[in-house]
Amino acid sequence: MNASIDFIGDIHGHYxxxxxxxxxxxxxxxxxxxxxxxxxxxxxFLGDYIDRGSQVRETVNLVRAMRDAGSAVxxxxxxxxxxxxxxxxxxxxxxxxxxxxxxxxxxxAFNKVAIHVKTVESYRGRKAEFLEVLDFLKTLPFYxxxxxxxxxxxxxxxxxxxxxxxxxxxxxxxxxxxxxxxxANDQYNEYEDSLYxxxxxxxxxxxxxxxxxxxxQDAEGVRRKRTRLRWWIDPKNANLQEINFQxxxxxxxxxxxxxxxxxxxxxxxxxxxxFGHYWLTGLPELIRDNVCCLDYSxxxxxxxxxxxxxxxxxxxxxxAKKFVWVDAM
Ligand SMILES: [Mn+2]
Numbered sequence: 001m002n003a004s005i006d007f008i009g010d011i012h013g014h015y016x017x018x019x020x021x022x023x024x025x026x027x028x029x030x031x032x033x034x035x036x037x038x039x040x041x042x043x044x045f046l047g048d049y050i051d052r053g054s055q056v057r058e059t060v061n062l063v064r065a066m067r068d069a070g071s072a073v074x075x076x077x078x079x080x081x082x083x084x085x086x087x088x089x090x091x092x093x094x095x096x097x098x099x100x101x102x103x104x105x106x107x108x109a110f111n112k113v114a115i116h117v118k119t120v121e122s123y124r125g126r127k128a129e130f131l132e133v134l135d136f137l138k139t140l141p142f143y144x145x146x147x148x149x150x151x152x153x154x155x156x157x158x159x160x161x162x163x164x165x166x167x168x169x170x171x172x173x174x175x176x177x178x179x180x181x182x183x184a185n186d187q188y189n190e191y192e193d194s195l196y197x198x199x200x201x202x203x204x205x206x207x208x209x210x211x212x213x214x215x216x217q218d219a220e221g222v223r224r225k226r227t228r229l230r231w232w233i234d235p236k237n238a239n240l241q242e243i244n245f246q247x248x249x250x251x252x253x254x255x256x257x258x259x260x261x262x263x264x265x266x267x268x269x270x271x272x273x274x275f276g277h278y279w280l281t282g283l284p285e286l287i288r289d290n291v292c293c294l295d296y297s298x299x300x301x302x303x304x305x306x307x308x309x310x311x312x313x314x315x316x317x318x319x320a321k322k323f324v325w326v327d328a329m
Pocket of ligand 1: 077276278
C-alpha cells in the first residue's frame with residue numbers, strides 16, 4: 001500500500017460531489033476507474049456509500065471500480081452493515097437471534113425503511129444487480145491499520161481490534177456470512193462469541209444510555225435515548241460536555257456511569273486515526289493532531305454540508321492545511 005493516502009468521508013449516494021472531489025485530488029479516470037497518476041496515491045473510503053442521496057448505484061459502481069483496480073480501499077460503514085442486516089432473514093443458516101423480533105436481523109420499521117429507500121430506488125428494476133452488490137458489501141474490511149495510521153468508519157478500539165485479529169476477521173467474507181452477521185447483531189450475547197461488541201464500536205462508535213428516561217431529538221428529528229461519546233477523551237475525570245459527541249445537541253449536566261468512566265480511549269500518542277460517521281458541520285478542522293473526522297454531512301438535509309478528504313503522507317502530527325473538500329451540490 002502507498003504511504004500517501006487520501007482519506008475520504010461519508011458519501012451517501014452523492015456521486016457528483018465524489019467525482020469533483022476525486023478530480024480536485026488529482027485522480028483521473030482510466031480504463032473504467034479513477035486512479036492517481038503513476039498510482040502514487042491510494043484513496044481510502046471510510047464507509048457509508050449508500051442511503052440518503054439519490055445516486056447510490058453510481059457511487060457504489062465508482063467505489064467498487066477503484067477497489068477492483070487497486071486505486072482505493074473501501075471500508076465498511078454502518079449503513080452497509082445495516083443494509084446487510086436489513087436483507088438477512090433472522091435464522092438463515094440456522095443462526096437465530098432470539099432478541100430480534102420480526103423476520104429480518106434489522107427490523108423493517110418506518111425509520112429504518114425511510115433511511116434505506118433511496119438505495120432500493122436506485123436499483124429499481126435491477127434486483128439481481130442489487131443482490132450482487134450485497135455480496136460486494138460483505139467483502140468490505142471493518143478497519144485498516146498500518147504502521148503510520150488507523151482508519152475505520154466510526155471508532156478505533158484497541159481491544160476490539162485485538163479480538164478481530166485473533167479471529168482472523170477483516171471482513172464478513174472471511175468466514176460463514178450467515179453465522180457472522182447473526183453474531184454481529186447479537187447484542188445480548190446469545191452466542192458466547194458475539195461480534196456485537198467489536199463491530200458495533202468500529203461501525204457505530206460508543207454510546208451512553210441517558211438516565212431517567214431522558215431523550216433528545218437528533219438533527220433529523222429522531223428521538224434518541226443514547227448519546228455518542230468522544231472515544232479519544234479520557235473519561236476518568238471528564239464531564240458530560242467534554243465526553244458527549246452529539247453536535248448541535250445540548251444535554252443537561254448528568255452523572256456519567258461507571259462503565260463509561262472505565263472505558264478505554266484513544267490516547268494522544270497513538271498513530272493518527274481517520275474516520276467519518278459523526279455528521280460534523282461547518283469547515284473541516286482537526287479534532288486533535290492525531291484524530292481526524294472526515295464526515296461533514298454532504299447528505300445533510302440542510303444542503304450546506306461538504307464531502308471532505310485529508311491528504312495524508314505519513315505525518316504523525318496531522319496538519320489542518322491538508323483538508324480538501326467539495327461543497328454539497
Ligand atoms: Mn455512519
